Amino acid sequence: MGSSTEATLELMSTAHEERGSPGCQDSGCASLYLGSKHETSLREVASALDSAPGDSLLWYKIRACGRDAFSEFFGTMILILFGDGVVAQVLLSHGQKGDYQSISWGWGLGVMLGVYVSGSSGGHINPAVTFANCVYRGFPWRRFPVYMLAQLLGAMCGAAIVYGNYKSAIDVYEGGADIRSVPGYSATATAGIFCTYPADFMTKTGQFFSEFLASAILMFMIFALKDDGNLGAGPLTPLVLFFVIFGIGACFGWETGYAINPARDFGPRLTSYMLGYGHEVWAAGNYYFWVPMVAPFLGCTFGGWVYDVFLYTGPDSPVNTPWMGIKRLFHPLSRKQVVFPSPV
Structure with a gap:
């Protein structure tokens, strides 16, 4: 640290001398250009100041190593903060502070802002999206467990924050600080704030198909938005995803709550179980x-x-290889590794 400080002071001293030279005064040069011989500038001084701490700090190395995980963690946490937060507000206010459409808006905003936060890691914020990109876009499989764990922990953290913020309102709504109930077991259940529960009339087949359909639409649209060979959305992808999520919620969300994200549902469900909602969070x-x-x-x-079979022409998808990827599967050495830098 001492040597870098001395170097910075020397640069500043040189800059001061150059600025005070007669040549500079005669030419009337600005302070951003301090001499024709050395071409020392304030920008170089600022650069020396900025780079002085540099790589010597341990946290710099930790952040560089775990930035993708941190990115997915906070992106998913933001998703849950807005999504669970809007559900809590609508439910606990007895519909006075919003309705079902408000919930669709809130989840759409949560996805959009979560993708913006996690842009450096690709903005997955969904293990199913990460999985699909590993299968179709050459995203490294070794990153999948790290991404999924970060997304799960981020969802749990977001749900815990929402619970802490609305705890007093939950106490009043449930009828006491020691009462926590799940939909289907109580008329004043609040567990639905954190994770999804199906409508009473839904069969197991209907539950599965509803989630399957909504998830398929989501991934189909993500690939369409990121396909430069199609119209594509470019830097507007997070904004367009807002409308995609809003549309899925408005059109397909009533029956099961459109989780369409394993981390979004399992993380908050686990958090609610830990907070005292009981075994019913699993049995409901x-x-x-x-x-x-x-x-x-x-x-x-x-x-x-479906998107890759009928619309995508890029060479990175196994669908566009011999035998629709079967040959690549049995001959991994011939596989061309293509990293898809920003799947969402």
């Missing part, structure tokens, strides 16, 4: 909890496959 809806953990993976994979 005839043990519905596994549906939003499985259906989005299959739905996103199917949606991505």
